[in-house]
Amino acid sequence: MKIKSTILTGATLAALSAFSAQAADTIKIGFIDPLSGPFAATGTNGLQQFRFAVEELVNKKGGVLGGKKFEIVPYDNKISPKESLVQLKRAIGEGVQFIAQGNSSGVANALTDAIKKHNKRNPDNRVLFLNYSAVDPALTNAKCNFWHFRFDANADIKMNALTDVIKAKSDIKKVYLIGQDYSFGKAVAAAAVKFLGEKRPDIKIVGNELHPIGKVKDFTPYATKIRASGADAVITGNWGADMIGLGKAIGETGLDVPIYTYYAANDGITKTIGASGKNKIRLVHEGPANPPSTDTYATYHKDFKKKNPEKDISQFRIANAVQMLAAAMEKGGSAKPIDVARALEGMEFTSLHGEKLTMRAEDHQMIQPIHISVHTDENITFDSDNSGFGLRTETTVAAADTALPSTCKMRRPK
């Protein structure tokens, strides 16, 4: 009997569908990212940031194109490429024309490919892909396409900035590379080898290790190996649980060398690493948090924390993406994806941080200043995970210096 009722639950829930009342005059942005499963923390954090940015930066200011409001519609992709495509279909079916996604380059690769095909097959119903976090360089190189815009700096750009910093540190003689065994991890490793080879041929790469993604339960053996190699610095692109594990294990072996990372902050990572990574962990990112760059930003950050005390502004580029989307609509005077895309190409923009950003037209890669920050609890205005620890910017690489040539051969619709 109980089972019968469980089936009824399903039926009831299906019936309770009219969840979100939808105003006719909104521009929907479909947010396709993991909202359940192991990576849900990152996904929901991004969602809150999107919602906040849309509310604060667009809707409260009267919307775009004479009063149209932005609306974020969340779609759970469970970080699976297949599920992302299902959700993409659904979003398109529900009239969404702008897709935002960021977690996992694997998903981004699937989405950009699917959106390209969709736009080709359905010229009357095109959609635009706002990639706010997936940094596989291929997305703006070999696999670039007109409908994809990347607001984060790609792995190569970040590595270029990072190696500029390492270049200046003459005490670093041996570097250990460790990363997750997939496209992004490999891209990081390849970029590190390339740029270190160019900038500091004297540095020896004492380890270039790829470990399976999301499957390592204990990083101690890796930490032991790093320790035994005598490395003076570690570079890793690890994120999520893999970053937590690696950070912890390195801390425990008593290894006292700088660790250069892409994603070792927020979503529980800062809190878990805590004191063991102080002044050791460095992060390459856009959008500085400490010290606060402008008052506008400080207010924005405080307002966000007021509303989401458990969350952080971990991806500042989200605010950029929202503001630039709105600006592009105003500039082109249209909310049609193709017009927005044309307006976005080559667009210059000043962020809340007061930084000058350019959406490069040739490959749709955002060119922006890149910061290298240290994990510490000193002089931190805005901490992460409410842990007292946060990121303090040490070095900034100017936007122009980060730009790298692209191999993209963009085919534009007529």
Add this chain to the structure above:
Amino acid sequence: MFELLFFSLLNGIVTGLLLFMLASGLTLIFSMMGVLNFAHASFYMLGAYFAYTISLYVGFWPGLIIAPILVGLFGALVERYGLRYVHRWGHVAELIFTFGLAFLIEEVVQFIWGKDTKAYHEPEILQFALFTVFGQDFPAYKAFMLLISIGIFIMLLMILTRSRVGLIIQAAITKPNMTAMLGHNVPLVFMGVFGVGSALAGLAGVIAGPALGTFPGMAVVLGSIVFVIVVVGGLGSLGGAFVASLIIGLLQTFAIALDYSVSDLLAVFSITTEADSALRDLWTLSLPQVAPILPYLLLVLILIFRPTGLFGKRET
């Protein structure tokens, strides 16, 4: 090199003994009831989460005792009201039940504790380096894990060989049908063993939570490895489970530590390979890369060539 080997050996033993805490309970349950409990690693996860919550209020040490007891009670309830009920539908249903339970527990944990990693830390008193060799620290907490695991192993050994209950359990392991004839309350013994097995898994979770992270995926990461140990060690053999745990623990750490690849092997026979051949991935395959699949390779090979496991007395 010696530094690497020394620490790999230590780490391997720590991992191996932790695995044994999980595997010992599972072996007992599997041997007696014939149920390969998919939810066993979920009990391990529950242990970590219970202890985390307890540690928020009264600190780490009470959690070390209370959490395993809670998990044990929960396990006993699962046996009494879940497994025993499902038993009537047969073996496959039991297996599927534990499979579904593992899925459900993960969802419930996410519902109650959320999806992110919990800041469950080792107690302050154990946050120091116990000794430093070759400039590398060995954390005191690891030593603590080692001690607990060894303690549990000795305790189990004593109970199973010296006490009356132990003898009944041993009889039940080797000849499941005989025990009932000896006039023992088999359902009660089953419930007890299931509870104790779960409690052991819970204890493993309590001590592993701070070291390996407390997050909803922690059961999945470890779950199938424990199966491998039980099958490789052999049905009805605690000693087998012990040896298999150590083998798997050492296998995994040493595979990561030693950077040999297929191309090194080929170089020995002076065979050269094309960099762009279709099999290039095979030629560049390295030991650390395949480390996580070695246990499964072992599992399949054992099942094909020695279905009794290394020390098993009867077939799985």
Add this chain to the structure above:
Amino acid sequence: MSSAIQLNDVRKSFGPTEIIRGVDLDIQKGERHAIIGPNGAGKSTLFHLVSGRYKLSGGHVHLNGEEISNLSPYEIYRKGLSRSFQVTNIFPMMSVFENVRCGLMWSKDYKYSFWHLVDREKELNHRTAAVLEEIGLTSRQHVPAGVLTYAEQRALEIGIASAGGAEVIMLDEPTAGMSHSETDQAIALIRKITEGKTLVMVEHDMGVVFDLADRISVLVYGEIIATDTPENIRNNKAVQEAYLGAEAEDA
């Protein structure tokens, strides 16, 4: 006459204990042969050895002059030996009809065919219906075999064993646990289905044994102490001492 089953010095040990200790036996074609003996004498073990369920520890088994020692059960079956089991051993979730039809399939040469549809094979289904008629389960043919009564399951068991038309049929305690009237029906059934065939049976019910068997072998502690006609077995002193005891005097 030639022999159907021939056992030479058949031995079987489980660990250190030898259960079957050198059995020699020669069963003639067309004979109805019963094996009796006290509990634990190894009767069922002997059956398992002949039918391929257990591997031999020593000795040889021949079926119609051909060696079948240590072949798998299905190979032995294909050479013409079919058997039933002491503990009811049917296909519980399949219908009674299906049970019998499966017992027939190999003999009708379908092998592992996945290009015949069983419902379309007229000959197969007619033969199945005939067997069901024989064992008296026609009215129950659509019922899952698992829900049959005990006696019906025993009948089905015999039906499955005999359906394929094997030349040699081995029945392991076909009437165990049956009431008087059920036993009588079972004897009639066994008579019918083994008409013109070789029958080997293990049986405890002496009434059944003396009623059916042409010859009887007595197995005691893994050894055959006598093989003879029922009449002679009844009067065999050694048998009486070892096994029949007072029971024989009554009979």
Add this chain to the structure above:
Amino acid sequence: MSEIANTQTGEISAPFAKRFGPWIFLAVALIVLPLIFSSNIAVYTMNLMGIFIIFALSYNMLLGQGGMLSFGHAVYFGLGGFMSVHFMNYIEYEVVVLPMFMLPIFGGIIGLVFAIIVGSFSTRRAGTVFAMISLGIGELIAASSLIFVAFFGGEEGVSGDRTMGPVIMDVDFAQDIEVYYLIAAWAFVTIALMYLFSRTPMGRMANAVRDNDERAEFIGYSQRKVRFISFCASGFFAGIAGGLFAINFEIVTEENLNALTSGVVLLMTYIGGVGFFIGPIVGAVVFTLLQTVLSNHTEIWQLYVGVMFVLTVMYVPQGLTGIMAMHIPAYRMKRLSGLVVPYIKAGIPTILMLSGIVSFLEMVHHVRAAALGETMMSLIGIEFDTHTVMPWVISGVLAVVGGYLTKSQMPQLREAWEQANAPLDSGEGASS
């Protein structure tokens, strides 16, 4: 549909309508469905259903019909997908000339080849040994797929373009509806083939080996060979499903062959009912609906699915189809109407109770997950503040009162049930 529903019946011949009726119905349904549910997402969902119907049916060849519990069936599905997507690219780059609709064949072939390799050693035994080998092989292949990038494309997988094949009769598969009819056609053919397989001597012996593998050896069949053949056939059909997946999604990734997908197919097959031929079809349809519809409305949908699965295993091991089949005797005796009123009487409080429990869970989840200050949430279009007492009281009252009423209705329902199912001679007068 009862004729198809029952794997066991052994009718010798049946009238035309009875024999072909369900098939005609199926064909018509497959043709008409997209006309009724014509929105893009509906068609897309049905495509997904079609793929999973084939996959789940192939899985049930193992579990339901052959008694083999596999934890690694996605291997054959995934490999079929990878092979097909590679062929899709061969077609695009004109390495081979083939119409696109043939692709699933290649998926099937690689599924078959791998099933032959794995089956050669894994089918020796059933039960736990088989289950463990399937688990080990599943993990092995899934992990290897990330290592062997040349064939599996690593984490991103391999993608293709289904529109690049030769255009036949103006169909280039650019639109989902064209893919729908392709999947429907394949589904019809494979469902028929798998059904027919279950009616062959091989299919019957698979049942026999499932029921009693030892006895099967004493009627001339090698249990290992029977399992092996079932296993190969199952791998073949799983590969075809994988091929259709490749056409539908134009991308195949590691996810297609990992343990998660293996678990999902077990879940849907079991929920549908392993003892019936149509069980997996029901399971695939229901599960896909849950996955697409339920997940749109609640973030904790997996929790509900988990509860549902465990309850199914415990109380209705014969699955959803089993519940439907339970009503067949009453239907045959024309007493189904007698159950309507008790069902409604028990159903309404049950719905009350469940909506109480569900709203409680949803509110807890909302309080924990929403941003601070965002206290408003809506259920069934009703907006309310989760930081006030009322909603909690209401959900509590719903759950308790609903639960109590449900319980009080149970004896009556049971009585009605027994009446409806009583043998014809004794209970005739009492019913209706």
